[in-house]
Amino acid sequence: MLKKSKKIRVIPLGGLNEIGKNLTVFEYGNDVVILDCGMAFPDDDMLGVDIVIPDITYLHKVANKIRGIVLTHGHEDHIGAIPYVLKEFNVPVYGTRLTLGILKNKLKEHGLLRSAKLNTLEAGESVRLGEFQAEFIHTNHSIADAVAIALHTPAGVLLHTGDFKIDPTPIDGDMIDLARIGELGKKGILALFSDSTNADRPGYTMSESSIGKTFDSLFERGADKRIIVATFASNIHRVQQIINAAVKYGRKVAVSGRSMVNVLNAAIELGYMNIPKNTLIDIDEIGRYPKDKLVVVTTGSQGEEMSALTRIAFSIHKKINIEPTDLVIISANPIPGNEKAVSNVVNELLKHGAEVIHERQDNVHVSGHACQQEMKIIISLARPKYFIPVHGEYRHLCKHRELALQTGMDPKNIFIMDIGKVLELSQDSAKIVGTVPSGKVLVDGLGVGDVGNIVLRDRKHLAEDGIIIVVLTIDRASCSCAAGPDIISRGFVYVRESEDLMDAVKDVACGVVEQCTRGNTIDWSTLKTRIKNEVGGFLFSKTKRRPMILPIIMEV
Amino acid sequence: MLKKSKKIRVIPLGGLNEIGKNLTVFEYGNDVVILDCGMAFPDDDMLGVDIVIPDITYLHKVANKIRGIVLTHGHEDHIGAIPYVLKEFNVPVYGTRLTLGILKNKLKEHGLLRSAKLNTLEAGESVRLGEFQAEFIHTNHSIADAVAIALHTPAGVLLHTGDFKIDPTPIDGDMIDLARIGELGKKGILALFSDSTNADRPGYTMSESSIGKTFDSLFERGADKRIIVATFASNIHRVQQIINAAVKYGRKVAVSGRSMVNVLNAAIELGYMNIPKNTLIDIDEIGRYPKDKLVVVTTGSQGEEMSALTRIAFSIHKKINIEPTDLVIISANPIPGNEKAVSNVVNELLKHGAEVIHERQDNVHVSGHACQQEMKIIISLARPKYFIPVHGEYRHLCKHRELALQTGMDPKNIFIMDIGKVLELSQDSAKIVGTVPSGKVLVDGLGVGDVGNIVLRDRKHLAEDGIIIVVLTIDRASCSCAAGPDIISRGFVYVRESEDLMDAVKDVACGVVEQCTRGNTIDWSTLKTRIKNEVGGFLFSKTKRRPMILPIIMEV
Incomplete structure (x- = not known):
């Protein structure tokens, strides 16, 4: 009885209200299982960023409870963040043969192949992870060896579809294991987490064949x-x-x-x-x-x-x-x-x-994701008590919710979640009970998370109108300008064709320096600010552009 | 007989192999007519650029021959460059009422409303422009008052559709004037220039209604x-x-x-x-x-x-x-x-x-452009000797060519043109006879054309990884470093969290300065280069990023 009273906590750290970086945390008592661990591609405004991974601050809180990472398939948005997570927590990873085969290439690049604890499971097999039993169920997708994962817990069964479609004539000969999903559905699925990518497309996705x-x-x-x-x-x-x-x-x-x-x-x-x-x-x-x-x-x-x-x-x-x-x-x-x-x-x-x-x-391409009819088949087959649409932008999740309603689900048992939200589930209840840190961590070269809003704002500013550097040397003794001001620009105008403009900028800067160094004292507090404002204002009046103005003052 | 021997030259300066900045130059003897004068939106890699206009270098060559600009309709990609052209050549502009109504707003913003010579024409009317007679022919498009333009010359009639669709039930009640196009076709059209936007879409575009x-x-x-x-x-x-x-x-x-x-x-x-x-x-x-x-x-x-x-x-x-x-x-x-x-x-x-x-x-939207069936109707109705697909990327022009072939046109009478190419036309022949300067002029704020490849390359570099400035002051007398080197960064890393890295950069720069200022002489030639290379190399080894390295050396 005590066991049954424990609740399951589900915490998506990626993949909701976005396409990419899928990562969901499942907790039951002292055990934590991570389902998928993907990356996303940077948005257009994330200048210079290579990839985006989920914020895993929360995992540090439950570090000693993590029993492993289970993987649904080998696409980047499901495995791409694994090297970054393994560097912090070298927990066991479970996946099908092809998924791990692809992952190995990636781990090799990061020098993690030797240390990683990789465990192969076939569809149909299960692994015990603390009080979780993770069962791999064959699905169809645009990559081979994809699986849905059923997490069996004393408090009930959770089914996560991963990315899927229903392909009755797949290339490998095996249709998604609808029979097993139906069997689980008959026994009772507490919650279904299902792929929403194509929720706005009616009908069926064509077969790969x-x-x-x-x-x-x-x-x-x-x-x-x-x-x-x-x-x-x-x-x-x-x-x-x-x-x-x-x-x-x-x-x-x-x-x-x-x-x-x-x-x-x-x-x-x-x-x-x-x-x-x-x-x-x-x-x-x-x-x-x-x-x-x-x-x-x-x-x-x-x-x-x-x-x-x-x-x-x-x-x-x-x-x-x-x-x-x-x-x-x-x-x-x-x-x-x-x-x-x-x-x-x-x-x-x-x-x-x-x-x-x-x-x-x-018809040279078909999608790897289910359309509306297939989504409804899965919901009707799984007959879950609770339904959480996943893997999609908000508009996809909303549409998927509509489809679930069409199958007769109770609207109060459907949860449109967001990353960082904590959903607490038991046989009798489901509710959002809190939030944990979540978000995007930007990877630029070897830097993980060192490019934040300030750096991106500067990059955007530099990208739009370039930079003007006003550099001068002040003689400490005489409180006068010993060298400069010199004007250097990058990404603003082609200097050779704008010498007059640059000369005029120099004049403006000289004027400010003169005023601020009158009477052998220097008004340090205002010198930089005034150079910035007056040079910036002058350039805007002449060009309607706002380059970054960077005054650099040295003392000798 | 002498007159007939004159040839027509057609020179597109925009709108081919691209979407936007439509501008075509027609020349006959001593007369030049410009058809449309539009802008384009910048590509993603044109950082900070507001709009793109056609390179009009060539117009300077024929400046005294320009009899006017005729406009097909009031969309930005057909009228957006007019202020920039009128500032250089204040030639008369001819358009329908709504086209000029929209243009007036634009000219007002540029302070050109008073000086501009605007002339209203209704569909069905014509205007003489030197030896050209420009006839406005009503069309349907996603803006009211759109026209095709027939240019009558002693050497033959050229028909330019502008942007069009065939809408038998338009909101203003008037279908595109197919009768007039058919009439001109019967009399003989030398060359047809037709909108290729939807050349890859089969069938018909739905009616606006x-x-x-x-x-x-x-x-x-x-x-x-x-x-x-x-x-x-x-x-x-x-x-x-x-x-x-x-x-x-x-x-x-x-x-x-x-x-x-x-x-x-x-x-x-x-x-x-x-x-x-x-x-x-x-x-x-x-x-x-x-x-x-x-x-x-x-x-x-x-x-x-x-x-x-x-x-x-x-x-x-x-x-x-x-x-x-x-x-x-x-x-x-x-x-x-x-x-x-x-x-x-x-x-x-x-x-x-x-x-x-x-x-x-x-069905909350319909296109303003013709689909394949409509395109073929226009070609079959106009029965031109020569056909030039316009207004589209290369793939659209190719598709439009295929459609023309389906109507029975001779492949050697179809020309896939490019901007800057000069097509010479007469009753007996058509051939590309040369090229003129053409391309994209970037407008950034008040600057027209002052942002070129070097500036964009710098902006891209700054956008990707930011800038590291290494600044120092050298004492001319003692040939030693009087101040600095100081390291300033923008858009690279968030400095407060990377103090160690910045200190290490400073050490690298100090090392270079020491080596280059040994024995009271300064190896000026290598100082800057070595700072650039060694700081850049050091940062790449530590971060796998390549910020712009800008050494600034002042002398006192």
């Missing part, structure tokens, strides 16, 4: 051309289908792009790929084969700077020159924010005369 | 709510339909957003709107009416920073507090690049409990 037919007809149509296909590196089922088409039409396959090579090697090594001998060739060997006997699989489906496809398009790829006899297939939709970059790549490829198949043309 | 039905049903559904509709300020037909729905349901209409107020005032003044008395109220008066008797029409349909809807969403609008009883309709699709901004606004509105209708939901 529908792409195979598309490739087949495109390969037939482009029989006399070299074919270049760009897609997400981690979508090995997509790559498998490209290889299938290549084999059918007697083409060799070469791979370009670091992440594509890495993931494919891991997938081959772990036995996830079915590639006939002598199909794969090295990118250096493509010259040895006729063009119409080649397929090149590349990264760059999002128009990423320096990705393989972008380098091909802008003629800076060392191995591949784009030609009018090339057929380029971009087998991906642009993620919001990448539309322009993809468009630029398409335009460049077309300018070289290549044929380009992209976006919604010809 | 289809939106009326959507508003009608949304207003009925939201009968107990305040309704806020965001749309493009210049789409006065859309605004008219919002007003129609408001009138039908007995609501007052208030307007928020500077450009919306400006355009609407111009449209009302010129008689383009049909608004019953006592329908429009001042935004300050909204408190006097019940919420369910109000409609607010706002700017911000693209999620623009500081636009009315964005201010409403983020609770910084002075007059409007968003509430759960609000229905917000975003009657526009996000322009590529604006998806995230719009999504953020939608999320914020939803968090306040408002209902939000947006994007492709419920």
